[in-house]
Amino acid sequence: MSLTKEIKIGKIEIINNWSIHVRTDTIIKESGVEVSRSLHRHVLQPFASVYKTKEADGVMVPDLKNGKLQWTHTATDISKEDAQVQAICNAAWTDNVKKEFKTFKETQEAV
């Protein structure tokens, strides 16, 4: 009887063109027969998007420039992701999709 542990990508789903849902499965096998499986999830999007804020009278408010929010879109680092995940991200995140993502984020309510 031998116990082995295997970690593999269980599922990769593309939601709304840019959200990559990744399920990582940890599988425990006893003499080659699976005895347990636990799942871990994370989501990847092309950018981490934030806008600039400033404090005014003790309250954080958007720091507008020419009446507009100042957005910063920092590209998501996928270099440590599984090769399959990287391939899916690179295929899904076309320049057009990235542009759509930025537009989508910038239409969300400001805080």
Add this chain to the structure above:
Amino acid sequence: MPYIGNIAANRFVASKSASVFSGDGSETQFTLDHSVGSDEDILVSVDGVIQEPSVAFSVSGTTLTFTAAPSNNSGNNIFVYYLFRTIATVSHPSTSALNATTGTFSGNLTSSGTITGNAFSGNGAGLSNVGITGWSNNGSNNDLLPANASAGIYLGVNSATASNLLDDYEEGSWTPSLSGVSSHSVAVGRYVKIGNTVTAHANVNGVVSGSGSMTVSGLPFSSNSTTNMQQSITVGFNSHVFYSSGSMQGVQARINPDSSAFSLLRYRHGNNGDGLQRSQQSGTAVTILIGGTYITD
């Protein structure tokens, strides 16, 4: 005068009406000359004593079995008289359909094909290996298992309506990440997804540095993408958060559409909630416990 054909029979012989055996004091089984259908279909005598059917002996086909071995008195001391013999048995032709209004089976009903019916009932032991098309009982575990991973169950409707299809359930973990924390002391999360509803809980703790608003990222599924569909999740506990900023009374959390992170907001009396700032850490490290449900696509 010559004739054509078989010679006419001049003697007819009936089959034996009795069998005789010799007991040896140890043998209990004897083979009859004819098959019989029940214990009462034969009359058995041992050493001149009539034996009681089903008590002193039993019979199955041509096998006679005594409860106790007959004695070894010399000669043929066992006599079996055939009262009713099994002439033939009738079986349903294997290639023909069986049609009947009702049926009762004392044993198992086995089919290599499909059993159909309007209703099935049991004695509580349940139906085994029920083959709902595309579903199995996952071997000995008896869990209902679909062959197609996307298969589900329609609830509350009698026609296939997409919004009534329950086709997803999953339990797992996720890793919350508090912005401005380079190394978390604690970052543990669990989730349950039922349909498109995710229930997520987490504990995240770490030393916050830098400036800007605090967010927690790493949600297991991105939120619903409908524009303006902001959702909330409950910050049930927070520790080492500096409250004397403005009129701050608490910490709330908001998930923007199509996001896997939520913003931590300062709840203020008579004011809009704004971003909880990293500079508001008081003490060694911030602890945030969150829990709640949100909707995915």
